[in-house]
Amino acid sequence: MKDLEQILQSHAFLGGCEPEYVQLLVGCARNLRFDAGEYLLREGAAADEFYLIRHGKVALEINVPGKAPIVFSTLGEGEIVGASWLVPPYRWTFDARAVELTRAIGIDAACLRRKCDADSGFGYAMMKRFVPILSQRLHATRLQLLDVYGKP
Amino acid sequence: MTVAVADPMLPQRYRVTHAQRLLDDTVSLRLTPQDGELPSWQPGQFNMLYAFGVGESAISISGADDNGFEHTVRAVGAVSRAIAALQVGDSIGLRGPFGSAWPVTAAEGADVVFVAGGLGLAPLRPAIEAVLQQRERYGRVVLRVGARRPQDLLFPEALERWRLARDVDIDVSVDHADTQWRGHVGVVTTLIAGARFDPHESIAMVCGPDVMMRFCARSLHDEGVADDRIYLSMERNMKCAIGLCGHCQFGPSFICKDGPVMRYDTIADRLNVREL
Numbered sequence: 001m002k003d004l005e006q007i008l009q010s011h012a013f014l015g016g017c018e019p020e021y022v023q024l025l026v027g028c029a030r031n032l033r034f035d036a037g038e039y040l041l042r043e044g045a046a047a048d049e050f051y052l053i054r055h056g057k058v059a060l061e062i063n064v065p066g067k068a069p070i071v072f073s074t075l076g077e078g079e080i081v082g083a084s085w086l087v088p089p090y091r092w093t094f095d096a097r098a099v100e101l102t103r104a105i106g107i108d109a110a111c112l113r114r115k116c117d118a119d120s121g122f123g124y125a126m127m128k129r130f131v132p133i134l135s136q137r138l139h140a141t142r143l144q145l146l147d148v149y150g151k152p
Numbered sequence: 153m154t155v156a157v158a159d160p161m162l163p164q165r166y167r168v169t170h171a172q173r174l175l176d177d178t179v180s181l182r183l184t185p186q187d188g189e190l191p192s193w194q195p196g197q198f199n200m201l202y203a204f205g206v207g208e209s210a211i212s213i214s215g216a217d218d219n220g221f222e223h224t225v226r227a228v229g230a231v232s233r234a235i236a237a238l239q240v241g242d243s244i245g246l247r248g249p250f251g252s253a254w255p256v257t258a259a260e261g262a263d264v265v266f267v268a269g270g271l272g273l274a275p276l277r278p279a280i281e282a283v284l285q286q287r288e289r290y291g292r293v294v295l296r297v298g299a300r301r302p303q304d305l306l307f308p309e310a311l312e313r314w315r316l317a318r319d320v321d322i323d324v325s326v327d328h329a330d331t332q333w334r335g336h337v338g339v340v341t342t343l344i345a346g347a348r349f350d351p352h353e354s355i356a357m358v359c360g361p362d363v364m365m366r367f368c369a370r371s372l373h374d375e376g377v378a379d380d381r382i383y384l385s386m387e388r389n390m391k392c393a394i395g396l397c398g399h400c401q402f403g404p405s406f407i408c409k410d411g412p413v414m415r416y417d418t419i420a421d422r423l424n425v426r427e428l
């Protein structure tokens with residue numbers, strides 16, 4: 001069986017990462033499994049753990065009172081779920097639900113923040129991995145907002 | 153002996169022999185010539201359809217059989233509304249086919265990546281069918297489809313048939329969905345990165361709204377597909393469709409005769425120019 005370090009090392013988010021940084025991350029990580037329909041996180045709750053998806057599919061949803069929730073994005077293998085743990089007040093701004101059986105690595109956010117603060121090289125390496133993802137997501141959201149397939 | 157050459161400005165009479173509503177505002181029509189044979193055509197080309205008394209519109213060929221052309225029309229204005237309202241037995245004028253074709257033959261031996269957005273699946277459909285009919289001549293075949301919502305997906309039966317076909321990697325993404333939808337949600341560009349194809353040995357064919365094609369072309373480029381192996385189908389207002397009136401001018405090109413299917417490297421710098 002692969003140990004956590006191997007699993008983390010092979011995750012797309014950490015591709016090419018220095019082994020000592022992966023070791024630092026292992027101390028904040030745990031292996032998780034979510035059945036279809038199970039929630040990984042809920043809007044408004046403390047953003048104390050985020051997830052690296054190993055396989056499966058996760059839907060990000062917004063709850064609309066009196067209506068069915070709206071799915072605004074789905075994430076799969078190699079992607080990360082959750083960014084609100086990076087910015088105070090560390091609260092989730094959406095729900096994340098496993099659409100199918102999903103295996104993920106949970107990263108304890110407080111633990112990671114502490115290690116980033118203590119070792120700025122590690123912190124910078126982590127940010128360099130997060131920022132492009134956030135930028136890609138912002139870009140994709142902008143495209144979605146354009147509603148390109150809507151009525152001309 | 154003098155051979156009469158059909159006047160490309162003169163519409164021929166066709167009859168609607170099949171009509172199917174696909175979405176609230178979109179129909180597919182089969183148009184059968186009232187006299188003579190169906191002209192030869194290639195995937196990617198378009199016809200000028202003339203709703204008598206209303207006007208003409210450029211509409212891509214979304215399929216054809218011995219009985220006629222299939223056209224998929226979205227009602228957005230006076231002409232397309234009139235065409236979309238036609239019933240079986242009604243007459244319509246048709247000029248064409250016009251324009252350039254998808255590089256179906258040139259792609260033999262390569263991996264083929266199709267990316268369709270919204271109504272863009274209609275002009276791509278004949279190219280997809282042509283590739284699948286000769287499946288053994290191509291490497292990997294990837295189809296990525298984007299739509300607004302799950303219920304706006306065009307040709308779900310064809311998608312299912314292709315999915316069951318040998319060796320076709322199909323993925324669909326919608327911009328919004330409710331929790332019943334088990335597929336992807338997000339822009340279609342996000343499905344390009346995860347697709348398995350050899351970027352250096354691929355030909356990509358992209359069809360959809362301008363903005364979507366622009367960003368898909370960039371994603372394909374970022375994946376390593378050379379710009380001269382990416383093809384887009386451009387749309388501009390048309391009048392003559394034979395390169396005379398200048399209505400469809402796109403920089404130095406006329407979409408009606410140099411396009412609609414154009415190579416990305418020849419147009420990339422113009423895709424961002426607002427006035428074009």
Ligand SMILES: Cc1cc2nc3c(=O)[nH]c(=O)nc-3n(C[C@H](O)[C@H](O)[C@H](O)COP(=O)(O)OP(=O)(O)OC[C@H]3O[C@@H](n4cnc5c(N)ncnc54)[C@H](O)[C@@H]3O)c2cc1C
Nearest residue numbers: 152209210211212224225226228229230231232387388412
């Ligand atoms: C090569 C080519 C192939 C085409 N293939 C198809 C097809 O297979 N099916 C189909 O339904 N349409 C297709 N179109 C678009 C179609 O020609 C136009 O939608 C139609 O001519 C609009 O005419 P109208 O009088 O109905 O609407 P108009 O009154 O002229 O326009 C109504 C609204 O639609 C917008 N509009 C017009 N043309 C377009 C366009 N090309 N793209 C986006 N918005 C537009 C206008 O800006 C306006 O807001 C194609 C166009 C080209 C150039």
Ligand code: FES
Nearest residue numbers: 391393397398408
């Ligand atoms: S439509 Fe007249 S030049 Fe193209």
